[in-house]
Amino acid sequence: MAPSDLHPPLGGSRLSVAPMMDWTDRHCRAFHRVLAPKALLYTEMVHAQAVIHGDRERLLGFDPAEHPVALQLGGSDPALLAEASRIGAGWGYDEINLNVGCPSDRVQAGRFGACLMREPTLVAECIAAMQAAVSVPVTVKCRLGVDEQEDYEVFLAFVDTVAATGCRRFIVHARKAWLQGLSPKENREIPPLRYDWVYRLKRERPDLVVSLNGGLRETDDLRAQLARVDGVMIGRAAYHEPYRLHEYAVAFDGEPRRPRAALLRAWFPYVERQLAAGVALKHLSRHVLGLFHARPGGRAFRQILSEGAAKPGAGIALLERALAATEASPEAA
Template structure:
């Protein structure tokens, strides 16, 4: 179903892959808020997928579909093996990272530095396509360092589409491999949405999505008038409740209030299962911190999750206490101000 939507260039809203953030707990929460958003894993290095603890790295809750696995690597043979391994987990898409600028990624000669070797990226995509039964996509920057984005992005797009890539997600700013931290690379290089728009005009029959600096759904919907997809990262983490409007505003579903009691209860049940398996509560509550940005009671809500969830023996009742701070405020007249198909 997702593959057909991609082939038909149906509009797609996605939550970006973010290291240390879009883990299984984050994705489970996000799926409660949007039934239709495409969710991405954190980047999984090909070597880790092949040789590492596979279930810990690759397993997920079935409710997370549609879900895409992002792989990091630059060795076509290893990426082929990683795709084969991931096939047992039933992902809806495999995405190749050509955009991450971290030192760790650079030391492995993949991520954003692959913008400098578009032929190698194409070779990786072609190899992955030979063994993948689901779409293979690429997420890139518009260029790195002193590259001319007009040349660099066109060259990469030409080569990966010729190699069989099913989609290209463009983070619409350069990455500076030296001199800027990963965080600075998300903030300092100027955004150039027009460059991504021009690429889409060059490839009217190809799926091209946009990422980078999109702060809210108003901006996302505006970009969708130019692009096939939009991808939000930090905005979806820091204000996750905005996902409650995605199914209505992007996919045309009826607008309905989020049932926050339902979200609370599902997260409590999920936390209980995680704890029984030996996990810690704060792993589950970490992505919940941004749920009620700007809402009455949100500060106390965050305090409870931040302090009580890390205590030895902390259980799902911590989530219930935190939610009462905002649900109680709502009962007293505060407005949570979001809708969803619950």
């Protein structure tokens, strides 16, 4: 029996797209939904305090086409996280996720993110409060540990403490984080990947839903991981080369393969709605710059959008002109 046979994921897909600050906004997610109709999408991390006191339409608003979509929260106060979860569920999110993996200095200063790997009891209190506030699934995205933590048993104890609340789904970035001395970018690259820890967790705790995140790129690699865990979460590969996300959906969700131009045009109705609402094209088009990565005309496609999207009145015609450049490229002939 495959791992996913025990736990059908939201949307029916074993794929999810990672929450990425400044990247996975609502416009990005709307485009990713075209590429992968069943994948579970995540918001950027939003602090619980911002959800409670901030501009909720800006922070939480999303298009109905994005479902299934999860809200990722940051924080470490159980009462505030419970209230933010209640608000998020009220906005229609399909899952509420707690960030226990971000290593940035700002996050550490606020006592949330990866530093909470050292406080499993507090994380369990937060998850229990969040679960009591909502009826949708509450999940955790975590690391293998932080700094001096080098023992699998410490990681397992963290998971067990949190799972005792009834939390069933853990998305594990298969690296630990160095909270001092490494930037967030370096923390995505320098600490070694330890997929074996995630495999072992799934093997020893088969009742948990375990998704693997970190370093995943090639379709064959994803296929190998899905034989051992319940799901895979893709981050920067899906963003910088978005057609890869479509290829994953073709390989694992049975989606029909579609050309890049057809996928982009399928996103146009969303773009038109946003333009009509006063959103500048530059805020949308930045998410599609990598669609023709390493393809004929890809450089011209990026250049046309990068130079033209900020100009007044830029719209669908500019996107069509960028597409035409890929078809007119000498390499495409």
